[in-house]
Amino acid sequence: MKEIYITDYNCVTPLGFDVESNWKALLERKSGVALHKVIENHEAFYVSKIDSEKLEIEFKRFFDSAQNDNLTKLEKMFLLSLKPLVERHKISDETAFILSTTKGNISLLKNESTLPEGVYLSNLAQKLADFFGFKTKPIVVSNACVSGVMAISVAKNMIRAGKYKDAFVVAGDEISEFVISGFNSFQAIGSEPCKPYDKNRNGINLGEATAAAYITSTPSENEKFKFKVLGDSAINDANHISGPSRTGDGLFASVQNAMKEANVSAEQIDFISAHGTATLYNDEMEAIAFNRMDLQNVPLNSMKGYYGHCLGASGLLESIISMESALNNTLIPCKNFEEIGVSQDLNIIKENQPKEIKYILKTASGFGGCNAAIVLEKS
Amino acid sequence: MKKTDICKIENSKIIINEQIIFESKTENFSDFAKEAYKTLELNYPKFHKMDNLSKLAFLASEMILKNDDHSNTALVFANKSSSLDTDFKYQESINSQDNYFPSPAVFVYTLPNICVGEISIKHKMQTENAFFVSDEFDEEFLNSYAAQILQSGKAEKVLCGWVELYRESYKAFVYLLTR
Numbered sequence: 242m243k244e245i246y247i248t249d250y251n252c253v254t255p256l257g258f259d260v261e262s263n264w265k266a267l268l269e270r271k272s273g274v275a276l277h278k279v280i281e282n283h284e285a286f287y288v289s290k291i292d293s294e295k296l297e298i299e300f301k302r303f304f305d306s307a308q309n310d311n312l313t314k315l316e317k318m319f320l321l322s323l324k325p326l327v328e329r330h331k332i333s334d335e336t337a338f339i340l341s342t343t344k345g346n347i348s349l350l351k352n353e354s355t356l357p358e359g360v361y362l363s364n365l366a367q368k369l370a371d372f373f374g375f376k377t378k379p380i381v382v383s384n385a386c387v388s389g390v391m392a393i394s395v396a397k398n399m400i401r402a403g404k405y406k407d408a409f410v411v412a413g414d415e416i417s418e419f420v421i422s423g424f425n426s427f428q429a430i431g432s433e434p435c436k437p438y439d440k441n442r443n444g445i446n447l448g449e450a451t452a453a454a455y456i457t458s459t460p461s462e463n464e465k466f467k468f469k470v471l472g473d474s475a476i477n478d479a480n481h482i483s484g485p486s487r488t489g490d491g492l493f494a495s496v497q498n499a500m501k502e503a504n505v506s507a508e509q510i511d512f513i514s515a516h517g518t519a520t521l522y523n524d525e526m527e528a529i530a531f532n533r534m535d536l537q538n539v540p541l542n543s544m545k546g547y548y549g550h551c552l553g554a555s556g557l558l559e560s561i562i563s564m565e566s567a568l569n570n571t572l573i574p575c576k577n578f579e580e581i582g583v584s585q586d587l588n589i590i591k592e593n594q595p596k597e598i599k600y601i602l603k604t605a606s607g608f609g610g611c612n613a614a615i616v617l618e619k620s
Numbered sequence: 621m622k623k624t625d626i627c628k629i630e631n632s633k634i635i636i637n638e639q640i641i642f643e644s645k646t647e648n649f650s651d652f653a654k655e656a657y658k659t660l661e662l663n664y665p666k667f668h669k670m671d672n673l674s675k676l677a678f679l680a681s682e683m684i685l686k687n688d689d690h691s692n693t694a695l696v697f698a699n700k701s702s703s704l705d706t707d708f709k710y711q712e713s714i715n716s717q718d719n720y721f722p723s724p725a726v727f728v729y730t731l732p733n734i735c736v737g738e739i740s741i742k743h744k745m746q747t748e749n750a751f752f753v754s755d756e757f758d759e760e761f762l763n764s765y766a767a768q769i770l771q772s773g774k775a776e777k778v779l780c781g782w783v784e785l786y787r788e789s790y791k792a793f794v795y796l797l798t799r
Binding site (some may be wrong): 281282319343344347350351352353356360361362363364367378379380381382383384385396398399400401402403404418419422423424425426427475476477478479480481482483490491494498502539609610611 | 695700701702704707708710711714715717722723724727728730731732733734736737738741743744745746747748749751752753755758761763764767768769772774786
């Protein structure tokens with residue numbers, strides 16, 4: 242069976258417009274989360290938002306002004322995260338382009354009486370693909386909050402299916418009135434910077450980011466790093482469309498399947514990059530699922546305290562930060578976590594600490610009862 | 621890989637393996653779905669709370685899944701308009717400050733994979749799920765993704781489908797694949 246490797250990645254977040262600046266900010270425990278007014282006549286929310294002026298300046302450094310027209314903020318974020326990868330790796334007839342997003346350009350819908358073309362996810366994907374000259378038809382994954390993790394699985398599975406040799410995977414979502422008002426109607430938004438797994442957690446902070454990865458079955462000799470995608474799975478809870486399963490069934494089964502395919506045992510997993518949205522039910526469900534898999538002693542974090550919940554971007558962004566952790570042999574703490582607030586034990590990382598990391602487990606869960614897990618190996 | 625049952629829904633008709641099993645005069649999707657639900661005696665009250673995309677996906681899947689055991693059947697669906705039908709309705713509820721009523725019951729359907737969740741719940745399918753968006757139905761793509769799920773042993777069957785709906789324009793093409 243073909244081995245599949247991640248050999249390059251990039252990200253655009255409030256903490257920086259490349260991986261290096263993000264990693265440096267994370268080591269200093271910086272967070273993108275701050276109070277911002279998103280909805281008119283409504284109080285401010287804690288969100289992790291990219292400064293639009295800084296983004297404009299960065300965009301103009303790399304793209305000429307003619308390219309600036311008719312691009313949304315989200316599209317600029319996508320282009321910026323993809324550009325360095327496209328420069329370093331050749332696009333061929335057998336290169337896939339995979340986009341992961343939950344809401345894409347949903348902001349374009351405001352006050353419109355008909356659908357603007359830009360809100361169709363396939364149009365967004367085609368626009369990005371045309372920009373860089375991808376030759377195959379774009380693939381769009383839209384599976385709520387697990388999309389970013391699944392995008393890696395889809396790349397792996399479609400390369401294995403034989404149609405593609407390699408893939409550029411990009412994931413992104415932006416902060417919008419649409420999404421904020423919706424999560425707020427669910428009373429799911431935290432009144433302070435989010436505290437994953439903490440006793441005093443009271444909800445999520447939304448965030449925005451884009452992330453990109455290059456995935457290939459034919460890595461070259463001089464790759465700076467290689468992570469093998471060993472296993473993946475995405476199992477539904479079959480329980481409730483807007484709430485996680487109380488028994489963690491879907492997440493448990495996803496992790497179990499991914500580890501089985503990876504042929505990796507619970508003792509071998511060195512680090513878990515979990516979902517940890519800081520809602521009462523999600524974090525509790527994860528604690529139950531990880532305990533059922535006997536993973537309660539494995540060092541674990543959630544990145545939501547740094548980046549908020551970036552929906553379709555979060556799974557890929559957090560996978561990238563996990564790989565950066567492994568390359569730097571450093572575990573990053575679960576920001577804002579103080580005291581355990583789930584009913585089962587978890588080994589939540591509290592300080593920066595040195596650690597040799599070979600096997601990473603990345604998970605996510607989302608609306609519709611979906612869950613996803615992947616196992617990565619540093620090689 | 622074998623394609624066994626096929627269900628098509630379009631032009632106010634439900635067709636299983638080339639046979640029309642339900643047909644209505646109404647051109648309105650909501651009325652069509654309600655009539656089909658009654659006539660086919662589906663007896664699943666949660667159906668009435670679903671958005672139109674979920675109703676379409678549910679009706680098409682129900683005709684194939686019936687009461688068989690599907691504890692090892694994966695779901696791989698795709699469409700063009702994602703959840704834009706409900707997105708549009710939700711956006712209307714927040715457009716105006718004077719008439720600002722975001723509803724969690726509507727918001728939850730602003731994701732295309734919710735319809736897959738609804739089918740999973742009905743048939744207790746704790747199985748592999750994926751939802752893709754593309755400008756047109758690409759059976760070859762769905763089948764090669766499904767083939768990977770079957771080959772890796774993650775499922776025994778895969779229910780694949782195109783479930784497209786925006787306002788009164790709809791089409792479902794759902795089929796079961798086995799090894």
